[in-house]
Amino acid sequence: MSQSAVRMTGIVKRFPGVVANDGVDLEIRAGEVHALLGENGAGKSTLSNILTGLYRPDEGTVEVDGEQRVFSSPRDALEAGIGMVHQHFRLVATFTVAENVVLGESGGSLFMNQDEVATRVRELSDRYGLAVDPSARIWQLSVGEQQRVEILKVLYRGAKVLILDEPTAVLTPIEARSLFATLRAMADEGRSVIFISHKLGEVMSVSDRVTVLRGGRTVGTVNTSETSTRGLASMMVGRSVEFERVVRDNPADTSVTVLRVDEISANDDRGRASLHDISLTVGKGEIVGVAGVAGNGQRELAEVISGMRASTSGRISVGDELVKSGKARSAIARGIAHVPEDRLHTGLAASHSVEDNLALKNYRTSTISKFRLLKRRAIREQATALVERYDVKTPNTTTPVRLLSGGNVQKVLLAREFSALPKVLIAASPTRGLDVGAIEAVRERLVAAANEGVGVLLISEDLDEIMSLADRILVMYEGRILDDVPAEGADRERIGLTMGGSNVQEVAK
């Protein structure tokens, strides 16, 4: 039981401008369910991509069953017995379960033996309680059943170590419970399960041991039986860094409300309710931070306020003026600027030039177009001025933005949004993926905007960022705001727990 199935030592993985893994150690024993816990951006995905052969580490070693291995593709990893169950399923919707299971298997004969495959699939599904009909077609299955097919695929290829990336994100509570039983059954047979999650409750109930990652490093590995939700939360959020709160030249004036969100509800892309009666206000010059683990409705909230997504009920107003639901044009006209999470494909038109992108929101105004004709010269002059003022590093203003570095992409976006002199700014993960210098520049711009009286709604998973910039912190969980506290002297641990879904009363005890 205590023999290690996988041992990763000193893993370092750098991407341009980011160190995703900075010396991570992870040891997985045979026959255990091992949870990998951490906020988004802590390095969980990078680590699992290294283990499954998708990335190669820059430093560090991977051992499987005591033998050092270098994987150059997922197939290599699979041959070594490591299989991944992805969060986004990779199934062919019109194929049957059995066909999907054998799809991509190497060395098979040209024709598959349907009966034989079906028998093996049935055998595996009986053994682990993965009820699914091998002859059913994928599109007929529920999301939970599709996940079982993903697991069967990996088992069919003889994986001894299974990595599940946030498997419960798509499941109902009942489906989740049956998944946990399956994981337990697999562990009891001597397989190892790596369970990636940021939900504390689940980790506590399903895992044998937990490794916590934070900022690309291993915080530690603990036995689940010897820790508590509270203990894990403080490991996850950390408290070592003593950061300084930004001192504002021009403090917020909360007597004037610039943005008012009144009982807004909205659906996500798949039509499920993802915001439930959200109400919030942002004062003049106030920075309101929205903390929360990704996928708890933050993206939908930003999109609803900026008019990209229609609300199902409730109202949004800037000053005294209502913003029409689902009309980005109305939001722009009311003075709402939006720095979206996906900068290059939502905030910008990637193949368009820097100058076109700088005109993306004001091309309808009289400075840029007259009689519906574009004034090319005005577009170029505007771009030249903004590139200079916001220090965008680009060969020239006709360069497509997709060729710029991440930091400069963000500068183009900020230049456009700030130069429109907004009343409200919605910034979603504005520093994610940037290098240190660019992060600093972006934060300075946000504070400068607030000093000028812009109400800023800062949506971020980086709690440090929120705690150092924001005046007030809201905590979002499953489409609701669970907590609303002043940032000055806020209790990190309490915020961390609330982010994980433990409710406030429980924390107070």
Added chain:
Amino acid sequence: MRSPIRLERRLEQPKWLNWAVPLISLVVALVLGAIVLWLTGKNPIDVYQRIFERGFAGKKAFSGALEMATPLAFTGLCAAVAFRMGLINIGGEGQFYVGAIGAAWVGIAIGSAPTGITIALMCLAGMVFGSIYAAIVGLLRAKFNTNEIITSLMMNYLAGILLNYLIFNSTSYWRNPDSPQFPKSKDIAARADWNTYKIFGVEMPIAFLISMLAGVALWFLYKRTRFGFEVSVIADSPKAARYAGIRTSSTIVIVLALSGALAGLGGAADVGNFRGLLDAKGLQMAGYGYTGIVVAALARRNPITTIFVAIFIGGLTKAGYSLQGPDFPSGLVGTLQGLILFTAVAGEILIKYRLRTNVSRAAAVAA
């Protein structure tokens, strides 16, 4: 097993590729065609020379090329306009028929109006009919996100059935009652006959002039107007368009309506400038709408280039018709056109991607 050659996306697309690649594609197509000709026991140079003489050289040949080019210019523009927004309108064929039906109606009905007004009204009718027909596809796409390729294609068959019904299976307004044995449409009024100009001895149909004007106007629309800007942003990233407050749904409908109007205009030209009646069978045999897709693809969606490509394909087709005979099989020109399309599409990939050998990559990794 790794293949020795890989495609790698180009970060930057050098400007010279935009004309060099199509030209090289054309040369490659001609070389492939030459091999086919040589295999069938013909002298490729001799054949190409005859095609060039009959299709392009001389006033008479070039006049023929322009005549063939006119419908293709309109259907080419129809496809190019939609391609620019990433919409694939296969329905140029049906929109062409419907435009012809509308224009023939006006042409038959018109009595003694002056020629200029008649031409204008026929054009208008063709455009309105074609644009409404295409707007249906646009509405379905905008409201229900139906695939415009499928709906526009199906509507081609509907339009064909409508044509047959009007001329062969009913006593409609269009059908000529004096010819019960050989069903055909009424001739359009004499005044509805469109002009053809002689320029340096080359016969230039007025419809071809209109198509050139349309090409330039579309170029301007896409390059210089707010609408063109919106279309290009939607084509680049629909999400960014939504984010910037661009009305994507209505733009889809407008672009398809515009696309259909161009095909409908071609249909009007077919009735007014060339056939002088609504030729149900001839229209369906010609397949201008489908060839227009090829034209737009070769022209890389550029409306001005579309006109030139239409002349090129028009000349080829003309040569194919006039050379047809025992020593010149009718499939030859079609084969050549197919080869050109094939190499042009392959060339398109080379504009976006570059070829890399895995050997050089391995060396780069080692370095």
